[in-house]
Amino acid sequence: MSAPLLELRDVAKGFPVRDALGRRRGAVRAVDGVSLIVPKGSVLAIVGESGCGKSTLGRLALRLIEADQGQILFEGEDLRGLSARALRARRRDMQLIFQDPFASLDPRMTVEQAVAEPLRLHGIVPRAQETQRVAELLSRVGLRPELARRWPHEFSGGQRQRIAIARALASQPKLIIGDEPVSALDVSVQAQVVNLLQDLIRELGLTFVLISHDLGVVRHIADRVAVMYLGRIVEEGPTAQVFGAPRHPYTRALLAAVPGQGHANAPLLEGDIPSPINPPSGCRFRTRCPYAQALCAEQVPPMEGAGHVAACHFQQNLPPALVGQDVDTGGERLRRLQAYFTDQTQRQGELA
Amino acid sequence: MSTPVLDLARVTVEFPTDRGRLRPVDGVSFSVEAGKTLAVVGESGCGKSVTALAIMGLLPQGGEVGGGIRLGGEELLALTPDQRRARRGGEMAMVFQEPMTSLNPAFTAGEQVAEALRLHQGLSPDAAFAKAIEMFARVRIPEPERRARSYPHQLSGGMRQRVMIAMALACRPRLLIADEPTTALDVTVQAQILALIDEMKRETGTAVVLITHDLGVVRDHADDVVVMYAGRVAERARAADLFANPQHPYTIGLLGAVPRLEGGAARLASIEGTVPDLMNPPPGCRFAPRCPFAIARCAEQPPLAEVTPGHQAACWRAPLDTLLEQAA
Numbered sequence: 001m002s003a004p005l006l007e008l009r010d011v012a013k014g015f016p017v018r019d020a021l022g023r024r025r026g027a028v029r030a031v032d033g034v035s036l037i038v039p040k041g042s043v044l045a046i047v048g049e050s051g052c053g054k055s056t057l058g059r060l061a062l063r064l065i066e067a068d069q070g071q072i073l074f075e076g077e078d079l080r081g082l083s084a085r086a087l088r089a090r091r092r093d094m095q096l097i098f099q100d101p102f103a104s105l106d107p108r109m110t111v112e113q114a115v116a117e118p119l120r121l122h123g124i125v126p127r128a129q130e131t132q133r134v135a136e137l138l139s140r141v142g143l144r145p146e147l148a149r150r151w152p153h154e155f156s157g158g159q160r161q162r163i164a165i166a167r168a169l170a171s172q173p174k175l176i177i178g179d180e181p182v183s184a185l186d187v188s189v190q191a192q193v194v195n196l197l198q199d200l201i202r203e204l205g206l207t208f209v210l211i212s213h214d215l216g217v218v219r220h221i222a223d224r225v226a227v228m229y230l231g232r233i234v235e236e237g238p239t240a241q242v243f244g245a246p247r248h249p250y251t252r253a254l255l256a257a258v259p260g261q262g263h264a265n266a267p268l269l270e271g272d273i274p275s276p277i278n279p280p281s282g283c284r285f286r287t288r289c290p291y292a293q294a295l296c297a298e299q300v301p302p303m304e305g306a307g308h309v310a311a312c313h314f315q316q317n318l319p320p321a322l323v324g325q326d327v328d329t330g331g332e333r334l335r336r337l338q339a340y341f342t343d344q345t346q347r348q349g350e351l352a
Numbered sequence: 353m354s355t356p357v358l359d360l361a362r363v364t365v366e367f368p369t370d371r372g373r374l375r376p377v378d379g380v381s382f383s384v385e386a387g388k389t390l391a392v393v394g395e396s397g398c399g400k401s402v403t404a405l406a407i408m409g410l411l412p413q414g415g416e417v418g419g420g421i422r423l424g425g426e427e428l429l430a431l432t433p434d435q436r437r438a439r440r441g442g443e444m445a446m447v448f449q450e451p452m453t454s455l456n457p458a459f460t461a462g463e464q465v466a467e468a469l470r471l472h473q474g475l476s477p478d479a480a481f482a483k484a485i486e487m488f489a490r491v492r493i494p495e496p497e498r499r500a501r502s503y504p505h506q507l508s509g510g511m512r513q514r515v516m517i518a519m520a521l522a523c524r525p526r527l528l529i530a531d532e533p534t535t536a537l538d539v540t541v542q543a544q545i546l547a548l549i550d551e552m553k554r555e556t557g558t559a560v561v562l563i564t565h566d567l568g569v570v571r572d573h574a575d576d577v578v579v580m581y582a583g584r585v586a587e588r589a590r591a592a593d594l595f596a597n598p599q600h601p602y603t604i605g606l607l608g609a610v611p612r613l614e615g616g617a618a619r620l621a622s623i624e625g626t627v628p629d630l631m632n633p634p635p636g637c638r639f640a641p642r643c644p645f646a647i648a649r650c651a652e653q654p655p656l657a658e659v660t661p662g663h664q665a666a667c668w669r670a671p672l673d674t675l676l677e678q679a680a
């Protein structure tokens with residue numbers, strides 16, 4: 001494994017909870033003791049259901065919000081120890097892309113202004129070369145440079161997300177965190193943006209943290225995946241291993257619930273996620289876990305394993321995981337048609 | 353064959369807008385039989401919700417419906433507004449993506465289900481509330497007695513959607529339309545809700561129209577499927593047929609655009625460009641500007657034609673197998 005670009009050590013963040021009268025009523029432990037390593041040049045995905053703390057973790061990693069405890073090491077340097085000024089200088093190395101392409105661009109800035117802003121902020125190129133660089137960045141993300149003078153509202157969701165990506169790339173960052181970067185897009189446009197991200201990661205050697213609840217997208221582009229439940233990581237490992245041989249009951253349930261794998265009759269997880277204000281003692285998953293025993297309420301399960309780790313007392317004793325069957329019903333014909341479809345699409349793209 | 357519960361014949365919907373008349377639904381036909389689920393799939397703006405609202409008679413002011421919509425053989429478009437209102441809730445019910453917008457925040461969940469029962473089944477208030485609690489238990493809401501006395505904001509998203517399903521099914525409707533009922537929910541909860549709809553359908557013989565943009569949901573839960581593109585039906589088939597033998601280029605692209613859990617594909621198929629502006633749709637086939645297989649003839653509108661028995665596609669080049677022969 002190459003040297004980590006980003007490493008989190010036992011990071012935690014709570015938010016105060018207030019009642020209708022504004023009185024403090026405890027705290028949400030949104031992120032509760034998370035340790036993670038993101039090797040240089042790799043894609044790490046963070047998955048889990050709504051409210052498990054994915055976005056909070058992403059913001060903590062970039063020090064966009066302040067952690068309550070722990071270390072956030074970027075190239076070995078603890079971001080929490082940096083002065084405001086030093087942090088500002090560091091910002092060029094790390095960028096965030098949001099889910100909502102409609103909210104993340106300033107409606108009063110043209111595309112050129114939006115993409116040029118980080119160039120100027122971090123003094124990436126001399127003023128005279130700005131227009132040229134913006135044009136390069138736009139074509140890099142598959143947009144015609146002539147569009148630079150247009151306003152965000154003139155673009156579709158997919159195009160806006162391309163603009164947001166161009167803006168993120170402008171400062172030549174080492175790390176990009178994408179918080180559900182393709183979740184708001186329609187399938188066909190999502191595929192375009194996923195392909196673009198993959199190309200950029202490969203060609204620019206980017207390190208990418210993908211926050212997503214879409215397990216298909218994660219399987220497709222991530223090298224490693226971390227599964228979160230109620231503020232904690234419950235499993236982490238190489239994507240193929242986590243998907244092919246999940247070790248934590250929650251990971252298994254999550255994977256089994258994805259529709260379209262030909263096991264619609266798999267046992268379903270009962271109930272909803274418990275409130276993060278009063279999480280269950282011991283293993284936080286125990287209220288929904290089909291394998292829970294007395295020990296699970298008493299002791300927090302430790303992370304076990306090497307390379308592929310999971311936090312479950314009984315991970316060695318679980319029945320074999322139900323893994324998606326091959327439901328590729330379209331078979332060879334569909335594969336050939338799709339190949340032909342892509343081929344012809346590319347050919348036409350070259351002509352255009 | 354028995355009369356389908358729902359039968360749409362060349363349904364069109366038009367809205368007057370500042371820019372002129374908009375036709376988001378243009379000649380849509382399909383039918384659903386008792387105890388079956390028909391999925392309507394397609395990307396944002398293709399007309400799924402407008403079609404559903406047209407069936408329910410819930411289109412916003414100004415929306416005009418053409419063609420025919422029959423429920424159990426009765427032409428709904430010939431009914432008076434009062435008659436249609438009477439069919440809603442009783443014979444046909446709808447579940448929306450965001451249950452919060454269709455629940456009244458001022459009444460408890462139980463009161464709202466009881467109200468539907470009073471209106472459509474003429475039950476007394478007490479009997480209706482008791483039946484509501486029974487329905488809550490049926491849709492597996494934990495502690496149904498207590499939950500029936502909760503207000504909507506006190507329930508989780510998944511629980512609210514269960515309340516909506518309880519309400520929709522309380523009167524044993526012949527038709528249930530579920531418009532993206534799980535899009536706002538987490539996958540584990542989505543799986544519970546879809547399983548619940550399947551189970552209710554089996555018990556009551558309700559015909560279900562399931563609107564979704566998720567092909568995985570179609571694969572697991574639909575008997576039949578209609579693929580819509582820009583207001584028209586692109587392909588219509590038994591669900592198993594559609595996946596085994598897709599015939600429309602748009603379907604081919606869509607199937608390749610979804611990343612698979614087993615991994616494998618190095619690159620997703622991408623359909624270039626975006627959906628057309630419905631105000632200025634392309635002449636002829638609406639998929640033509642994005643279709644890698646388009647030919648001169650595609651400037652004319654292709655009819656929805658039978659490719660194999662029970663499987664129709666609106667494409668001049670279907671069956672697509674001939675393309676492969678040419679490519680080989």
Ligand SMILES: Nc1ncnc2c1ncn2[C@@H]1O[C@H](COP(=O)(O)OP(=O)(O)OP(=O)(O)O)[C@@H](O)[C@H]1O
Nearest residue numbers: 015016028030049050051052053054055056057276
């Ligand atoms: N600024 C805040 N103030 C109070 N609570 C917060 C704040 N931000 C997040 N939370 C709470 O922290 C928990 C984690 O939230 P977070 O947004 O990180 O989840 P997430 O995994 O990104 O969810 P989603 O998939 O819905 O985006 C939730 O319970 C949330 O309500």
Ligand SMILES: Nc1ncnc2c1ncn2[C@@H]1O[C@H](COP(=O)(O)OP(=O)(O)OP(=O)(O)O)[C@@H](O)[C@H]1O
Nearest residue numbers: 367374376395396397398399400401402403412630
């Ligand atoms: N009241 C209205 N007046 C004018 N146009 C409308 C109205 N309601 C919907 N439309 C238009 O009709 C088209 C189809 O909308 P519809 O809501 O049916 O799409 P959909 O397939 O349900 O999409 P989604 O997946 O985003 O829900 C859209 O272009 C929409 O803008």
Ligand code: SF4
Nearest residue numbers: 283286289296312313
């Ligand atoms: S520790 Fe216990 S409750 Fe937690 S996942 Fe393992 S078996 Fe289930």
Ligand code: SF4
Nearest residue numbers: 637640643650667668
């Ligand atoms: S009719 Fe022509 S443009 Fe339309 S889908 Fe078929 S080949 Fe493509």
Ligand SMILES: [Mg+2]
Nearest residue numbers: 054055056179
């Ligand atoms: Mg989030």
Ligand SMILES: [Mg+2]
Nearest residue numbers: 400401402531
């Ligand atoms: Mg809709």
